[in-house]
Amino acid sequence: MLVIDELHDVFCDALVDDDGWLVFASCWGRDTAIQELLARLTLPSCEGGLSKLTFLDDAMNRTVGIGNPDRLDKMTGRMPKANLFGDIVHLWLFDKKAVTPDFVNRRAYLLLLPDQDDYAATWALIKSVCPLPLLDYWQDAVVNVCRRNGWLKGIKGYRINAVSIDLPDEEFGAQLGDMIRQGLLELDSDDNGTMAKAYRHPDF
Incomplete structure (x- = not known):
């Protein structure tokens, strides 16, 4: 200890x-x-x-x-x-923020055991903090762009780890808009409504 x-x-x-x-x-x-x-x-x-x-x-x-x-x-x-x-x-x-996210500033922490899988929980927390609607089909693309920009990072600790989420307001929204315009995120209609599909860029 x-x-x-x-x-x-x-x-x-x-x-x-x-x-x-x-x-x-x-x-x-x-x-x-x-x-x-x-x-x-x-x-x-x-x-x-x-x-x-x-x-x-x-x-x-x-x-x-x-x-x-x-x-x-x-x-x-x-x-x-x-x-x-x-x-x-x-x-x-x-x-x-490890218990209650800061929804105003779009910040949160997720505490994890060293061998705990964080992917599903991280995505759920991103959706909770983000003021924009995020579709589950976008998960891989959005998580990867957050990591690349430093808005999502893993933190190694002593016998416990954490994930930090810090989403900038205008920049995050602008990034999503660019991804949609570039075809990296797309909405397709089907007979039962709308279905969202995420297209991965090779750099992801």
Whole structure:
């Protein structure tokens, strides 16, 4: 497990950050240590507050920023009191966008186990965040263009991974329009209504 350099007796068994900003951390510690961590996240640096956390083990030294603490949410649980280690609390600290997408700014995170397939869940989240209607037949083409432009990226973490979605408003809509005009996305009519088909560009 990772130790946190700025705190005593708090340990981390899963961590992921996005360009140095905390996305998710799973922490363990005694109740007093966890309460100290939560309290210091809300204080300014001049009063002993934490603007960053440094996670360490023999092979890792990673510093992640906290930013505005209001962007983070938390969940806690307790081990049974009869356990061998005493009053141990499990804290999940995470960016709110990992639970509820930011629909206004079209941003979201998807948390994944290291061996978890993300493709279907990623597409569902893109459709949820996007203000434009996206058809399932467009999935491969749209996912690939998002990856190429950096609007969709996979993030490797410590024992947990994430997918970041950040769709620009005008640029994303313009890209879809270009793809339709170029024949990369097309609508065909059939006897029962409309059917959408996605055509893959060789570069996809």
